[in-house]
Amino acid sequence: MATIFLWKVINSNSLTTLAEKIRSDIAFSDNGVITYISNNSKNEQYLPALSKSSTRAK
Numbered sequence: 001m002a003t004i005f006l007w008k009v010i011n012s013n014s015l016t017t018l019a020e021k022i023r024s025d026i027a028f029s030d031n032g033v034i035t036y037i038s039n040n041s042k043n044e045q046y047l048p049a050l051s052k053s054s055t056r057a058k
Contacts, residue, residue: 010028010036011036012036012037012038012040015028015036015037015038016038016039016040018038019038019039025037025038025039025043026038027043027050027054029050029054029057032054032055032057033051033054034047034050034051034054037050
């Protein structure tokens with residue numbers, strides 16, 4: 001049996017592109033820390049609330 005891993009680089013640009021396709025905003029959390037957010041310039045104001053929520057969800 002073979003195991004295949006598919007890798008996709010996740011960064012602000014890829015999240016923004018995906019967000020435009022699905023018409024939503026996206027935040028990527030890694031171990032409770034927001035590392036990337038789509039439309040960074042528009043959503044920067046929400047980072048404190050997102051960080052708090054992400055820490056609680058951890």
